[in-house]
Amino acid sequence: xxxxxxxDENTGWTVGGAGTILYTSDGGTTWSQQPTGVYNYFYDVDFxxxxxxxxxxxxxxxxxxxxxxxxxxxxxxxxxxxxSGVSFINADVGWxxxxxxxxxxxxxxxxxxxxxxxxxxxxLEFILYQNYPNPFNPSTNxxxxxxxxxxxxx
Numbered sequence: 001x002x003x004x005x006x007x008d009e010n011t012g013w014t015v016g017g018a019g020t021i022l023y024t025s026d027g028g029t030t031w032s033q034q035p036t037g038v039y040n041y042f043y044d045v046d047f048x049x050x051x052x053x054x055x056x057x058x059x060x061x062x063x064x065x066x067x068x069x070x071x072x073x074x075x076x077x078x079x080x081x082x083x084s085g086v087s088f089i090n091a092d093v094g095w096x097x098x099x100x101x102x103x104x105x106x107x108x109x110x111x112x113x114x115x116x117x118x119x120x121x122x123x124l125e126f127i128l129y130q131n132y133p134n135p136f137n138p139s140t141n142x143x144x145x146x147x148x149x150x151x152x153x154x
Contacts, residue, residue, distance in 0.1 A: 003044045005053075013069060015042035015055050023069050034069040043084045052091040054110055056083035062096065064110045075110045 001022070006012035010027045019038040022031040040061040047053035053065045060077040077083065081099045088094030096104040096113070104113040131142040 002042065005045045005047050007047050007050055011050060013045050013047060013053060015045045015057075017041045021045070021055060021069060021072070034072070036063060036072045038063075038074070043082070044086045046086045046088050046094070048088040048090050048094075052088070052109065054086050054088060054094065054096075056086045056096050056098070058082045060098075062086075062110060066091075066109075076112070077104060078113060079104070 001014045001016040001020070003016075004012060004014040010025055012024050012028065013034075014022045014024075014031070019036040019040055019042070021034040021036055021042065023034050024031050038061070040057040040059065042055045042057040042061070042063075045053065045055045051066055051068050053069060054075075055061075055063045055072075060079040060081060060083060062075040062077045062083065063072040064075050065072050077096070079098070079102055081102045083096050083098035083102065083104075085097040086094065092109045093107050094105070094110065096102075096106075098104075106113050128142070131140045133140060
């Protein structure tokens with residue numbers, strides 16, 4: 001299993017490989033399989049309340065339940081990146097993160113997501129050359145070189 005989420009001391013869910021979602025109502029003493037019908041690896045699960053939950057996984061997989069996990073519906077993520085984290089503050093508003101700097105946000109429970117943003121690291125190297133002529137002249141030149149990053153819109 002790869003992630004777990006409890007909404008109280010007894011009620012929780014855990015997710016893992018091959019579409020596995022397990023549910024407990026006795027604090028983890030026993031677990032029961034919740035059917036998804038898919039074989040995606042799930043990397044995170046979040047339930048803001050007993051009814052509404054979301055799991056995320058490989059190849060942009062997002063599955064949502066509104067009945068405590070008795071049934072799961074696949075959501076369109078708009079990305080094929082692996083999704084590794086999910087957090088909802090209520091049944092409607094949540095964020096999902098994943099590989100390649102993916103950040104998704106929903107304000108309607110996951111029915112649609114607001115853009116995919118790609119964040120890239122700052123350039124690691126730059127070069128600052130010696131100025132010329134010397135800085136006591138009325139003007140001086142300083143050459144520099146920076147790495148450039150190209151941004152891709154999804």
